[in-house]
Amino acid sequence: MKKYIFTPLFFMVFIFIIQSCSLQKQDESMKVISIKKVVNKNIPGYEICSSFTLREIDVVKYFTLAEQVDGHEFHSEAIILPCKYQGSINVNGSFLQWEVNAGGAGYLYNNKKINKKYLCKVDCCKSFPSLC
Amino acid sequence: MTKVKDGKIVDESVDIKTYTSIEHGDINKITSIVLHRTDSSNAASTLQAYADGKKSGAHFLIDKTGNIYQTADMRKICWHIGILLPRCQVEKNCNPKELKTITALIHEKGFSFGRRARNLSRHETGKKYPLRYPSNSDSIGIEVVGKFWPSKKSFDKPTPQQLESLKWLVEIIEKEYKLNIKTDVYAHGAIARKEVSEGAQILQYLFSGVVP
Numbered sequence: 522m523k524k525y526i527f528t529p530l531f532f533m534v535f536i537f538i539i540q541s542c543s544l545q546k547q548d549e550s551m552k553v554i555s556i557k558k559v560v561n562k563n564i565p566g567y568e569i570c571s572s573f574t575l576r577e578i579d580v581v582k583y584f585t586l587a588e589q590v591d592g593h594e595f596h597s598e599a600i601i602l603p604c605k606y607q608g609s610i611n612v613n614g615s616f617l618q619w620e621v622n623a624g625g626a627g628y629l630y631n632n633k634k635i636n637k638k639y640l641c642k643v644d645c646c647k648s649f650p651s652l653c
Numbered sequence: 654m655t656k657v658k659d660g661k662i663v664d665e666s667v668d669i670k671t672y673t674s675i676e677h678g679d680i681n682k683i684t685s686i687v688l689h690r691t692d693s694s695n696a697a698s699t700l701q702a703y704a705d706g707k708k709s710g711a712h713f714l715i716d717k718t719g720n721i722y723q724t725a726d727m728r729k730i731c732w733h734i735g736i737l738l739p740r741c742q743v744e745k746n747c748n749p750k751e752l753k754t755i756t757a758l759i760h761e762k763g764f765s766f767g768r769r770a771r772n773l774s775r776h777e778t779g780k781k782y783p784l785r786y787p788s789n790s791d792s793i794g795i796e797v798v799g800k801f802w803p804s805k806k807s808f809d810k811p812t813p814q815q816l817e818s819l820k821w822l823v824e825i826i827e828k829e830y831k832l833n834i835k836t837d838v839y840a841h842g843a844i845a846r847k848e849v850s851e852g853a854q855i856l857q858y859l860f861s862g863v864v865p
Contacts, residue, residue, distance in 0.1 A: 564849070565742040566759040566773070569766060592692035592800065593702040597709035600736055600767045600846045620803060623766040624846060628803040636802060638692075651765045 551584060553577040554616075555608035562603070570604030573623045579649070580606070583621050584629065586648055587639040595638040600624030625652035657829045660728035664825075666818070667721045672703040675710035676729035677789075683830040685787035685837040686823060687711075687844065688852035688859075689733060690799040690808040696722060699796065708732060711794025713822060719814025721822055733794030736767075736846040737774040740786045743843075770846055783836075786844035793826055795819065797855055807850045816858050823859060834859065 556577055560570045575583075590598070602623040610619045610629070617635060620628040625641035646653035655664040661671075689711055691699050696716035703710050703724060711733040714722040725731050739755045741747035747755065758773040777785045797819060799809035811819075827834050838859060840852030858864050 561849075565739055565755075566770070569759055569769065573766065591698070591702075593699055593707065596689075596692040596801075597707070597732075597735070600770055601848055602766055602770060602846060604766075618804065624770065625767055630803045632804050636800070636804075653765050653767060 550613050551581045552611045553580045553608060553619075554611055556580065556606055557608055558604070558606050560604045564603035567603040569602075570623065573604045573651070575606040575621060580608075580610070580619065580621060582648055583627060583641070583645065583652075584610075584612075584619070584639065586641075586645040587625075587627055588642045588645070589637055590640050592638065595626065595640065598640055599626035599638070601626060621652075623652065625649070655825055657727070657825070660726035662723055662822075662825060666821070667723050669723050670700065671723060671725055672710065674706045674708060675703055675731050676725050677708070677732060678730045680728055680730050680791060682791055683727065683793055683826075683832070684782045684791040685832065685839060686793050686795060686826055687733060687787050687839050687841055688819075688855050689794055689796045689841045690801065690851050690855075691796050692801045692808075693798060694800050694809075696720070696798050699798070700724070711796045713793070713795045715795065715797045715815050715818050715822070717798050717812050717815060719812065719818040721818050727793055727826075730789050731794050732789050733796075734787065734789050734792070734841075734845055735774075736770050737777045737786055737788065738844055738846065739773060739777055740780075740784065740844075774846075787839060793830075795822065797852075801848060801851075806848070808854065811855055811858070811864065816855065816864065819855055820859060 560567050605620050605622040607620040610617050617629050617631050627639035629637040641649055641652040661669055693699055696714055699714055709732040710724060711731050712725045712727055714724050741751060742755055758776055759769050761769055778788045782791055797811055797815055801808050840856040841847055842849045842851030842853055854864055
């Protein structure tokens with residue numbers, strides 16, 4: 522009887538440890554170096570920005586869960602609101618700039634060729650409902 | 654002699670490549686033109702997206718070489734606007750009641766930021782042009798190929814060939830639908846929840862003949 526109780530318990534603990542290690546690994550591959558909130562007061566509706574908050578841990582989570590999309594999809598789907606967070610980030614040893622807009626659109630880029638665009642979709646929306 | 658027949662421009666400089674996937678119902682009256690940038694480096698990727706069945710797109714596409722593609726019938730609605738900005742709020746001429754409605758919609762509790770912007774946009778589309786900015790149902794969209802660079806907050810500088818083609822195309826549409834180039838042509842970034850710089854350079858060129 523004891524065996525039947527402990528087997529599922531063992532697997533649950535095992536899965537928890539594996540997941541924790543996996544999250545730990547994501548954190549290690551992406552490190553936010555700086556974060557700053559930017560509000561464009563020339564755009565109507567900027568007042569909503571006061572309730573938009575993003576922490577460093579959220580930035581890592583966003584770029585882990587958001588979907589990288591091509592220019593066409595970004596151009597047609599992205600909603601750009603007057604508030605965003607931006608800063609610099611180390612991704613797998615590369616120093617990049619990042620932006621996450623309150624409308625759910627994101628950028629990872631540098632001054633050279635890297636120009637990646639992201640949209641907050643299914644998995645991202647579950648973690649950040651306010652961005653969707 | 655260039656002419657417009659059955660919603661299409663008949664001229665050797667326009668390559669007709671229409672895609673039914675981006676055509677959605679009939680336009681009753683064309684009131685305006687909206688200038689877009691593709692956020693791509695070439696026309697091929699945009700044409701491929703249309704061929705793959707993407708539903709959003711514009712009526713025309715101008716490649717870096719200046720080649721003009723007509724990608725949708727001008728009698729058809731294309732989804733090219735997205736989320737509209739409230740015109741009276743941008744231009745600071747809302748009446749107090751309307752301003753109250755707009756403020757209530759954008760601050761409505763229980764919705765995401767994007768949802769509130771969508772709800773406000775839906776409210777705007779209920780108004781008649783020109784009380785609101787152009788919507789999908791009454792405007793022609795022109796895409797000009799050019800990538801957006803977040804590091805500069807701007808798009809690729811349009812080529813001289815693109816600008817020349819754009820000017821020619823806008824003049825044809827303006828004449829056909831009796832539009833006013835000074836009041837009925839808009840940059841996408843100025844009327845919708847998009848990057849502010851979208852379409853600004855090319856609109857300025859149309860107005861002044863100079864690219865900023």
